Amino acid sequence: xxxxxxxxxxxxxxxxxxxxDGLSLDVVPGECRAIVGLNGAGKxxxxxxxxxxxxxxxxxxxxxxxxxxxxxRRVWRGVGHLVEMPFSYPELTARQNIRASSALHAARPKExxxxxxxxxxxxxxxxxxxxxxxxxxxxxxxKVGLAAAMAHEPRLLILDxxxxxLDPLAVVGLRDLITQTTGSGAAVVVTSHxxxxxxRLADQVxxxxxxxxxxxxxxxxxxxxxxFFDTILAADTVLAAGTGEAP
Amino acid sequence: xxxxxxxxxxxxxxxxxxATVTRVATLATVTLVLATTAGGYAAxxxxxxxxxxxxxxxxxxxxxxxxxxxxxxxSVGITTLLAVGIVVAWSTGREFTDGTVVGLFALPASTAxxxxxxxxxxxxxxxxxxxxAAACVTAAxxxxxxxxxxxxxxxxxxxVVSLLLGGSALPVMWVATIGRGYLAGISAAxxxxxxxxxxxxFGLGTYVPWVLPxxxxxxxxxxxxxxxxxxxxxxxxxxxxxxxxxARLQLGxx
Numbered sequence: 001x002x003x004x005x006x007x008x009x010x011x012x013x014x015x016x017x018x019x020x021d022g023l024s025l026d027v028v029p030g031e032c033r034a035i036v037g038l039n040g041a042g043k044x045x046x047x048x049x050x051x052x053x054x055x056x057x058x059x060x061x062x063x064x065x066x067x068x069x070x071x072x073r074r075v076w077r078g079v080g081h082l083v084e085m086p087f088s089y090p091e092l093t094a095r096q097n098i099r100a101s102s103a104l105h106a107a108r109p110k111e112x113x114x115x116x117x118x119x120x121x122x123x124x125x126x127x128x129x130x131x132x133x134x135x136x137x138x139x140x141x142x143k144v145g146l147a148a149a150m151a152h153e154p155r156l157l158i159l160d161x162x163x164x165x166l167d168p169l170a171v172v173g174l175r176d177l178i179t180q181t182t183g184s185g186a187a188v189v190v191t192s193h194x195x196x197x198x199x200r201l202a203d204q205v206x207x208x209x210x211x212x213x214x215x216x217x218x219x220x221x222x223x224x225x226x227x228f229f230d231t232i233l234a235a236d237t238v239l240a241a242g243t244g245e246a247p
Numbered sequence: 248x249x250x251x252x253x254x255x256x257x258x259x260x261x262x263x264x265x266a267t268v269t270r271v272a273t274l275a276t277v278t279l280v281l282a283t284t285a286g287g288y289a290a291x292x293x294x295x296x297x298x299x300x301x302x303x304x305x306x307x308x309x310x311x312x313x314x315x316x317x318x319x320x321x322s323v324g325i326t327t328l329l330a331v332g333i334v335v336a337w338s339t340g341r342e343f344t345d346g347t348v349v350g351l352f353a354l355p356a357s358t359a360x361x362x363x364x365x366x367x368x369x370x371x372x373x374x375x376x377x378x379x380a381a382a383c384v385t386a387a388x389x390x391x392x393x394x395x396x397x398x399x400x401x402x403x404x405x406x407v408v409s410l411l412l413g414g415s416a417l418p419v420m421w422v423a424t425i426g427r428g429y430l431a432g433i434s435a436a437x438x439x440x441x442x443x444x445x446x447x448x449f450g451l452g453t454y455v456p457w458v459l460p461x462x463x464x465x466x467x468x469x470x471x472x473x474x475x476x477x478x479x480x481x482x483x484x485x486x487x488x489x490x491x492x493x494a495r496l497q498l499g500x501x
Contacts, residue, residue, distance in 0.1 A: 014500060045499060051353040053498040073355045081353055085346035091265040100261070103254040104354050148350070 002065050004029050004156045004187030005050060010059035012045055012211070019045045020056065021211035029155070032178055032188040034198045034219070036228060037208035043191050046208065047083045047160055050189070064156055077106050080154035082162060086145020090134035094125065094144045097133060098151050107152035119147040122173040123166075139165035146174065150181070157181055157188045163197055175201060195225040207231050210239075255356045255364035259338075263368045268337045272330040273376055276323075280380050283322040285387040288315050292391070312388065312397035313466040319384045319401065320408045320464030327376065328457060329440050331413040335369050336432025339489070340423035344430075349498065362424075362493035366417065366486045377409035404464045407475075411460040415478040417485030424492040427501075456481045 005027040012020035019042050027033045037043050048054040049061055052068050061068045066075045087101050088094070095116070102112035120126040123143040133141055142165045149157060157178075163171050178188055178201055192198050198205055198219060205217040207228060215231045217224060263269050287303030291314075294300045306321050307314030339362075342348035351361050385402040389395065416436060423432030443457040452458035453470060456477040463470040 048499050051349075053349065053352045054500060055497060073357060076353050076355050079353050081349075084349050087347070087350035089262055089347060090345075091262060091267070096261070100258045101350070104258060104356065106251065106254070106355050 002029075003027060003062060004031075004064060005158075005189060006060075006062040007046075007050070008060045008062075010046075010049055010056045010061065012042075012049060012054065012056045014045070019211050020049065023059070023208075023212050025206065025213060027156075027187045027189055029185050029187050030182050031204070032182050032190065032202050034202035034205045035189065035191045035208050036193070036195075036198065036205055038232065041208045042211040043208055044084065044160070045211075047081075047158060047189075047191065050158060051079070051081055051083060053083075074106075077152070078155040079158070080105070080149040080152060080156070081158040081160075082142075082145045082149040083158060083160040086141050087148035088133045088136075088141045088144040091132065093130050093132050094120075094136065094140075094147075095129040097144055098129075098148045101148035102152045105152040105154075111153075112151045115153060116147060116151045119150055119177065122177050123147065123170050124173060125170075137165075139167060139170070142166060143170060146177075150177065153184075153186075155186045157186060159188070159190045161192055162190060163192065163194060171197070195228065199224045209235050251356050252360065252364070255360055256367055259361075259364040259368035260371060263334070263338055263372055266337070269334050269372065272334045273372075273379070276326045276330040276376060277380055277383055279326050280319065280322045281383050281387055284315070284319040284384050285391060287318050287322075288388070288391055309466045312393055312401050315388050315391075315393060316401045316404050317465045319388075319405045320461050323380050323384070323405055323409045324412050324458075324461035325440060325444070327373075327380070327409045328412045328416055328443065329436060331369075331373055331376070332416040332419045332436025332439060333433055334372070335416060336419045336423045336436055337429045338365055338369060339420040340426070340429025340432045343423075343427040348496075352498070357494065358496050359490050359494035362420075362490045363486075366420065366489060369417070369420075370414070373410060373413035377406045377413065380409050381406035408460040408464050411475060411478045411482075412457065414482030415457055415485070417482045418488065419485070421485055421488040421492055424489060424496070 003026050007023055007025040010020050010023040023046060035043055035046065045054065049056050064075050064078050066072065088097050098116045120129055123146060125140050125143045128136055128140055133144060146162060162174060166174065182188055190201060202219045205219050205224065206213045207215045207217065209232055214235045217227055221227065287299065290297060290300040291304045291307060295304065303318060307318045342351060351358060381402045384405050385398050388401055389398060419432045419435045422435040423429055426432065439457055443455055446452055446455040447458045452462050459470055459474050459477055462468055463475060
């Protein structure tokens with residue numbers, strides 16, 4: 001099966017510091033993959049590299065079968081993302097923002113409008129669609145950003161901390177939407193610090209530490225959070241043994 | 248225009264026209280140009296011994312449409328340079344300041360295409376601003392008793408000055424990109440205005456692209472039409488530098 005997203009030995013050095021160190025990742029269609037890590041582990045940099053916001057110093061990135069940088073930019077029609085900041089310009093209404101995102105992804109207006117309605121219902125912000133974003137709460141702006149990432153029905157969806165600011169009902173709605181998305185054959189990559197959420201969402205949880213994946217955890221086992229910390233501690237212990245420092 | 252270009256241009260134009268900064272800049276430019284030109288001309292005609300009347304007379308140099316046009320060009324020149332500088336600095340720099348730039352990656356349109364759409368949207372607004380300012384000033388001249396003959400010349404000259412000075416503010420977009428925020432761009436716009444005024448004050452205006460259009464509009468100007476290519480070259484260079492900076496744009500690498 002062709003990967004929806006593949007990273008091969010990606011290395012990224014920023015301001016003299018190695019941020020990604022041989023990062024490899026393979027996400028197949030229909031899969032929800034979570035990436036977890038401590039602050040500074042390289043999650044944001046990894047997401048930037050996946051979305052061509054940052055060019056790696058070494059290694060390759062393939063998106064929907066095309067190696068970056070893409071000769072044919074049409075590949076990005078099939079990608080949606082919410083990374084760092086939701087797509088929500090304050091001077092535009094929620095509807096205008098979502099429509100703009102769909103238009104920029106070259107989606108058909110009629111179909112993306114229908115999808116926008118479904119997403120607004122699922123995330124519970126349909127009443128706010130015609131309100132300028134500057135008047136919306138942070139949580140509702142996050143919902144607008146999620147809808148903007150999904151309204152063009154991407155085949156690869158990349159979400160950074162998607163439940164930030166969401167109320168519990170919207171979190172349940174988002175979970176259902178991600179399940180629907182993977183059910184339709186799309187791939188989803190998600191980062192989060194909420195282990196209970198990841199346990200419900202992800203098919204596989206990759207632990208990113210010092211710029212590389214050190215372990216892949218199954219979300220359905222006991223106490224995901226505990227296993228995550230054990231993995232980090234074990235990696236630091238090995239590292240400390242090598243350098244002679246305490247972990 | 249391809250569908251991809253049309254969607255990026257529409258998006259940028261919508262953001263620009265819905266923004267408070269653009270609306271305030273448009274209103275302030277038209278109001279200030281109108282007030283200073285009509286007020287200055289009225290002072291020369293009806294209160295020539297007052298400070299304002301004497302200052303305005305110095306800028307007009309002559310009576311009739313030619314003097315009125317020179318006064319209007321001085322006013323529209325400085326106002327447009329500042330207003331356009333602030334608006335284009337904001338339209339570019341806000342993507343970094345507000346963090347919305349992340350949404351402009353991973354799209355069928357490249358970041359260079361996004362920059363071109365921003366420039367095109369800014370130019371469209373500048374044309375509208377120039378036409379509005381020129382029309383208002385010309386109408387004010389007619390209301391103040393200037394003859395119909397010569398009105399078209401005033402409209403054209405003021406419109407050209409406004410458009411050239413607006414276009415020559417485009418390098419500010421590049422500064423806002425390099426500086427990763429609108430404050431860098433606004434600082435550059437202010438620096439341009441101050442430097443241009445100092446240059447004009449010291450009699451060096453014929454060497455400065457941001458002063459030339461105003462001097463060109465003055466009666467018996469030593470500035471020929473050919474020198475107007477200089478502000479056009481500045482505009483083209485600003486657009487090219489901005490597009491190049493966006494084509495090479497990366498996040499998190501500095």
